[in-house]
Amino acid sequence: MFIALLLLPLCASPALPQEALATAWLQSLGGDHPSAEKIVTEFGQDGAKGLISLERSLGARLSHPTWQRTFDDLPYQAAQLIDTEPSPELRTFGMLAGQRHGEWGCLNSLVRLSRLPSTSTVAAHEKAGAALADALAAVFLRDPRALPKLRVNTVPRMHLPHLADRLGRLADPRALAILVQLMDGESGPEQAALSAIARLARTVTLVPKDAELRRVRYRVEHPEEGLRMLACQALGLLHDENGVRLLQSRLTDPSPSVRAAAHSALRRITGLRLHQGSRAWLSWIRTQEDWWNNRSELVLSALPTAQGAECASLLREIAGARLHRRALTAELLALLDNSHGDSISLLLAAIVALDSPQAMPAISLLLSHPDHHVRKAATLALAALRGSKSPPKTPSETS
Numbered sequence: 001m002f003i004a005l006l007l008l009p010l011c012a013s014p015a016l017p018q019e020a021l022a023t024a025w026l027q028s029l030g031g032d033h034p035s036a037e038k039i040v041t042e043f044g045q046d047g048a049k050g051l052i053s054l055e056r057s058l059g060a061r062l063s064h065p066t067w068q069r070t071f072d073d074l075p076y077q078a079a080q081l082i083d084t085e086p087s088p089e090l091r092t093f094g095m096l097a098g099q100r101h102g103e104w105g106c107l108n109s110l111v112r113l114s115r116l117p118s119t120s121t122v123a124a125h126e127k128a129g130a131a132l133a134d135a136l137a138a139v140f141l142r143d144p145r146a147l148p149k150l151r152v153n154t155v156p157r158m159h160l161p162h163l164a165d166r167l168g169r170l171a172d173p174r175a176l177a178i179l180v181q182l183m184d185g186e187s188g189p190e191q192a193a194l195s196a197i198a199r200l201a202r203t204v205t206l207v208p209k210d211a212e213l214r215r216v217r218y219r220v221e222h223p224e225e226g227l228r229m230l231a232c233q234a235l236g237l238l239h240d241e242n243g244v245r246l247l248q249s250r251l252t253d254p255s256p257s258v259r260a261a262a263h264s265a266l267r268r269i270t271g272l273r274l275h276q277g278s279r280a281w282l283s284w285i286r287t288q289e290d291w292w293n294n295r296s297e298l299v300l301s302a303l304p305t306a307q308g309a310e311c312a313s314l315l316r317e318i319a320g321a322r323l324h325r326r327a328l329t330a331e332l333l334a335l336l337d338n339s340h341g342d343s344i345s346l347l348l349a350a351i352v353a354l355d356s357p358q359a360m361p362a363i364s365l366l367l368s369h370p371d372h373h374v375r376k377a378a379t380l381a382l383a384a385l386r387g388s389k390s391p392p393k394t395p396s397e398t399s
Helices: 002-006 017-028 036-058 065-080 088-101 104-113 122-142 157-168 175-182 187-203 210-221 225-237 241-252 256-270 278-294 296-305 308-319 325-336 341-354 357-368 372-387
Strands: none
Touching: 088 104, 088 122, 104 122, 122 157, 157 175, 157 187, 175 187, 175 210, 187 210, 187 225, 210 225, 210 241, 225 241, 225 256, 241 256, 241 278, 278 296, 296 308, 296 325, 296 341, 308 341, 325 341, 325 357, 341 357, 341 372, 357 372
16 A cells, blocks of 8 residues: 555655655654565565655655665665575665665675576666666765775676766766776677767866776777777877877778778867878878977977067967877976966966866966966966867967
8 A cells, every 4th residue: 555655646846745645654664673675575666666756756855764774774785685596676676775875885785786697687687787887876976985996897797888888977087997997808898988988088078097098099909890989989089199190090991980980089189170091190190299309398498488479489389289288288387387477377378279178287276376467367277278179279360
């Protein structure tokens, strides 16, 4: 009877009669803490879903201590029964509990709950993988300690594509490290992880480590066409300047989809609109490397004291150094530490010209600088970097 009442159609008003029914039902349980088995066997999975639906409709959680404690402890209790093969209801209810009220301490329990016997159907494994991914994503969003605590090697391989997809939707830069780990092994998780990395890079600014970028670069020459294409897309979205030569080599790939992905990635990284031919890109790469090896040191040393036409000329050179902009940004930030007044403003203009979001933390420190003009220049630089979606204009274009 209680289940039927809980599953009545819900509407958006907080004064629903179901709220009183649910509260009376919870109070009738008393102060004793019911076991997970009792909750599931007596009220069923549908009853649990009904309560969760009711909470969502009310826009708030039911605060009865019995219900709260049951949800807190259920992932642990359900996982403890793994050796005796918990029922499907208990397994699913444990996942619901983790999704609603889990924190990082229940990660291992949720993973254990997702393990099904090898004799289970493919559909059952798919359902368990989706439930685990949803539960983990909910915990990650709720508890900032959770994401770095997940041990990927404990998650069943068949669940990894679902997990990768949910991690890519988190809009959390810390998910990148886990997605890179998911690329090792079978092609299914590899493809899902590369797709998720691309999705993540579209929604948040990522500053990947070189070791992480190397793991993606390795897939650019993978025997499987789909992995090569996804790796090219990911390198473009991660703005990997050091992967440009690899991408240029894929412009002659046998697969049209790989060639198109490599060309799009090169355009995204460099801001150039060269045609798809391999020779044009190779010529540009050689020109960039020649500038970096023979000219960059002179430009960097002259910039802090440059004025007028000389300053504009040096800024144009820096804005064109797309292939080495990460290294160039690091050099500019080093100069920033020992500069003052107008020199700081000039260096900030150079960083903005390179469209270098990785410089934002260092620029943020200048918001408390004693010089008003420096604070204003830092504010404008941060606004430009946050809002930049396309290659910046050079000083000649803005004059």
